[in-house]
Amino acid sequence: MILPLAELHIHLEGSLEPETIFALASKNGIDLPYESVEELRAHYEFNNLQSFLDLFYANMAVLRTSEDFKEITTAYLNRAHASGVRHVELFFDPQAHIERGLSLSEVISGIRAGLEEAEQRWGVTHKLIACFWRHAPAASAMEILKMIVTENHAIDGIGLDSSELGFPPELFEEVFSYAREHGLHVVAHAGEEGPADYIRQALDVLKVERVDHGIRCMDDPELVARLVKEQMPLTVCPLSNVRLRAVETLADHPLPQMLEAGLKVSLHSDDPAYFGGYLDANISAVAEQFSLTVSDLATLARNSFEGSFLDEAARKSRLAEVDAWLALQLDTTRRD
């Protein structure tokens, strides 16, 4: 039995593998500035968040049709299912695709078709979260959000992503309040590269239900105490943090201290095609680096379902699957 998990921090466009970028470019008649997959892959060395985002936004320009979105959603879910994912809350960047002339309906219908097929095939449940760019004006996010609400697009929540430094969450107060008033879930990237104060703003101004990354909270003991008290879910992405140099090496990652402090941490893959692995790779890397026990892994898995937007009944049944996994591991260890 594989450890059952909820993947709560995955950007669909970040699952676009180099081979798929080439295949879609060829299908859609787009010239890439690289001769080969290897040449493209050679650019996957990042100094910080921005150096990654520049390549990430350029590569996603190969997505041109609703079918493209369905194809990459299906490819991601095939891979995710194999790594134990039982529930996914998928991010996508509507502004990137609308800017290229696609309609919201084309993008969302393609993604939804892939999500629904995976649910029928494997029972992998899902939510879909539209992430707004913090480097773009809040008015652009608001315009799209209003379109989502008035045209009744199948979106479960909104998030906030892209360049963090210099773009504090408070710029998006009105956008988030409109989303909450219209029954959408709200999450935001905060404290990946940005300071602990951005996490505080995400809580106090945006009133988020979950913080994406959040690792910089460790600079601020008072904030840690509050996050523990509120049991605020933090979606931590270890391989992303290493590749974007938010931490120097995996050994320097604050995960053990975060768990020790009682923070509600779960592990996620962020942009798996860029950062060296899917959810299973993230989990094995930290399990090995920090000698995590099966109980630690069960806690991380439980936190992933507890931090999700699944309803009570579904969450309970997933938590029972985690308990069954742990019982099996402990039983096997005892018999060895």
Ligand code: HPA
């Ligand atoms: O790690 C990230 N941070 C901000 N924006 C993003 N968009 C994709 N991945 C990321």
Ligand SMILES: [Zn+2]
């Ligand atoms: Zn992210």
